[in-house]
Amino acid sequence: MSAAIEQGLRERKKEATRQALYEAALRLALEFGPDRITVDAIADRAGVSRRTFSNYFANKEExxxxxxxxxxxxxxxxVRARPAAEPPWTALTAAAAEFYTELGDLDPEWVAQSRLVRRHPSLAAAQVQTFAALERxxxxxxxxxxxxxxPSxxxxxxxAATxxxxxRVSLNVWLEHPAERRFWDVARDSLDLAGRGFAVPT
Amino acid sequence: MSAAIEQGLRERKKEATRQALYEAALRLALEFGPDRITVDAIADRAGVSRRTFSNYFANKEExxxxxxxxxxxxxxxxVRARPAAEPPWTALTAAAAEFYTELGDLDPEWVAQSRLVRRHPSLAAAQVQTFAALERxxxxxxxxxxxxxxPSxxxxxxxAATxxxxxRVSLNVWLEHPAERRFWDVARDSLDLAGRGFAVPT
DNA sequence: CCTGAACTTGCCTGTTGCGCAACTTTGCCC
DNA sequence: GGGCAAAGTTGCGCAACAGGCAAGTTCAGG
Incomplete structure (x- = not known):
């Protein structure tokens, strides 16, 4: 993580502010529930003005x-780093495998946030947005x-959409039964299934 | 369409109000652009108070x-009406075929709205929500x-998600080249592709 | 015709997104 | 170091919005 290009103080400060805002949002959401927090409160907690929050994020969910x-x-x-010769679906699943087996399940912040989404279905909408934003x-x-x-x-x-x-579905499924299996086990099976197509008998 | 269960005046009036609000929203959005209209204006145009708008929809996009x-x-x-013996993916594509070949392309309102989405990417987010809302x-x-x-x-x-x-992707693709093919032709090919799975060579 | 439920509306409050114009900090070149 | 331009922060202010509440209005069923 420290490998991030440390582009001078300015960039680092900006990133720190963003991170502070994110962390403030998460902590407050965990503490009071995501619908009972205001942008003001988040900004306060991050030690920054409400106006500044708007400079970084369009809204709480973001x-x-x-x-x-x-x-x-x-x-x-x-995905980009996968060998160019690899067919698309293989590259995608391989990248996901790398990502989730190494980093995914260990991040406690991620787990906390995931639980939050599970408890508050209103956040599911925002989650969908997040996925959609990266689709292109x-x-x-x-x-x-x-x-x-x-060519087309x-x-x-x-x-990409699939x-x-x-x-996304794997994540939601896993969130509902987190104890049973590791996330990547669920995702791997699902990707496998989707890769083979749903028109096939079974 | 007139086959809708006409459950007394009350239900019909409510539905009429909803429809009026929807049409007002669409007309105004087409005329001025979706970001330049207010809930007030929509309610006005529908001959209803702004407060009533809130009783029907949470926001403009909805x-x-x-x-x-x-x-x-x-x-x-x-989909529900398809024979129970049909495997899921077959039922889904068959239902879509029925739907889009018979009704889909002819509705001028739909075309107008689709063009709107194409011109204003900000609406894409709302479109994603619409699809997601029906996923469950x-x-x-x-x-x-x-x-x-x-069982799980x-x-x-x-x-369902796929x-x-x-x-959704088919719709967006078609919106970008509406003249070339009919929507269902695009969707049918896409569904076919997805049905066979993306892990297969080509 | 009458009563309760459903629906509409106006009023009001807290919240939000964002334009604008100071003001402060940072990057950079002399 | 000194100073200038660009980038970032902040307060102010405004239009817009969501939604609670309570008073009016309309509808359904006896």
């Missing part, structure tokens, strides 16, 4: 899901891999 | 996508068909 966004961007990076990004990644096989780009978008939908 | 919501519910109904509903439908084959219900949710994701 702040609350900041970590998710970063996580997903990281995943996009892992991921789709571009996939398009590169398809190259000539997919439709396949790439379908693959991949993210599967991850 | 009003604007009311027709989409209804359309999707209709689709759910068609559709997922229950699918679960019934899986029965014993899917994960498959059902995966299938199906809707494919429809």
């Amino acid at each position: 702040a609350l899901f900041h970590a998710d966004r970063r996580r997903m961007l990281l995943l996009c990076g892992l 990004e991921l789709s571009d990644q996939v398009a590169v891999r398809f190259k000539d096989q997919d 780009g439709v396949r790439a978008r379908l693959v 991949f993210l939908a599967v991850l | 009003a604007l996508f009311h027709a989409d919501r209804r359309r999707m519910l209709l689709l759910c109904g068609l 509903e559709l997922s229950d439908q699918v679960a019934v068909r899986f029965k014993d084959q899917d 219900g994960v498959r059902a949710r995966l299938v 199906f809707l994701a494919v429809l």
Whole structure:
């Protein structure tokens, strides 16, 4: 994590503010419930003005899901890093495997936030937004891999959308039975299933 | 459409108000752009108080996508009406085929609204919400068909999510090139592709 | 016709997003 | 170091919004 390009004080301070706002949002949401917190309170707790909050996030939810966004961007990076020869779906699942087996399940912050989503279905909407926001990004990644096989780009978008939908469903399923299996076990099975297609008999 | 159960004046009036609000929202959005209209204006145009708007919709977007919501519910109904013996994915695609070949492309209101979404990417978020809102509903439908084959219900949710994701992507793709093909042609190909799975070579 | 439930409305309060214009901090070149 | 431009922060203010509450209005069923 410390490998982040330390681009001078300015960049670091900005990132620190963003992180502070995110953490304040998460802590307050955990403490009082996500619907009972105000932007004011978050800004206060982060030691920053309400107006400044608006400079970083458009609303509470965006702040609350900041970590998710970063996580997903990281995943996009892992996809990009896969060998170019790999077919799209393989690259996606492989990247997800790398990501979740190594980092995913251990982050306590992630677990806390996940529980929050589970307890408050109103956040599910925001979660959907987070996934959707990265769909285009991921789709571009996939398009590169398809190259000539997919001139219209439709396949790439379908693959990206399906991949993210599967991850999202897996996450929600896992959240409902966190004890039974590790997240990646659920996700792996689901990706496998989706990869083989749903039109096949069983 | 007139087959709707005419449950007394009260129900009909309520539905009329909802419809009026939806139409007002759509017309105003088409005329001035979706970001330049207020709830007040919509309520005014629908001949109703602003407070009443809140009794029907939580916000502009929800009003604007009311027709989409209804359309999707209709689709759910068609799925339910498919023979019980049909495997889930077959039932879903068949229902979609019925729906879109018969009704979909002809509705001018739908086309107008679709163009609106295309012109204003800010609405894409709301569109995602609409699809997500029906995912659980559709997922229950699918679960019934899986029965014993899917005790945990994960498959059902995966299938529903994938199906809707494919429809959503198809819609967006079609919106970008409406002239080239009919919507259902795009969607059919996409569903076919997804049905066979993305892990297969090509 | 009458009573209760459902629906509408106005009023009001707390919250929010964002434009604007100071003001402070940081990056950089001399 | 000194100073200038760019970037970041803040307070102010405004239009818009969600939704509670209570008084009016309309509908349904006896």
